[in-house]
Amino acid sequence: MPTKSWHGRIASGPWRRTYVVGAVIALYLNVFFLIAQFFMKIPALKALAPTQSEPSFLGTQVVVMLIFIVLGVLAPKRFPAETVRAA
Numbered sequence: 001m002p003t004k005s006w007h008g009r010i011a012s013g014p015w016r017r018t019y020v021v022g023a024v025i026a027l028y029l030n031v032f033f034l035i036a037q038f039f040m041k042i043p044a045l046k047a048l049a050p051t052q053s054e055p056s057f058l059g060t061q062v063v064v065m066l067i068f069i070v071l072g073v074l075a076p077k078r079f080p081a082e083t084v085r086a087a
Contacts, residue, residue, distance in 0.1 A: 017076040024075050028068040035060055 039045045049057035
């Protein structure tokens with residue numbers, strides 16, 4: 001009996017779109033905290049935003065958020081709900 005891949009069994013139909021959007025959100029949160037760590041640990045960035053409430057920090061986070069919003073909208077369109085089967 002042939003085995004199906006994870007994407008063939010679970011991430012098919014509408015769940016594929018849910019998976020893709022969830023992956024984009026998870027990646028955004030990782031990048032959000034990565035940027036926060038950069039501003040805390042890198043001396044040049046810490047000098048720009050010592051309390052992480054300055055415009056440079058907030059502007060960086062807004063730009064990253066906008067990028068991920070665009071990715072979140074485009075990603076489900078690039079990975080449609082129908083499952084592609086190999087011949």
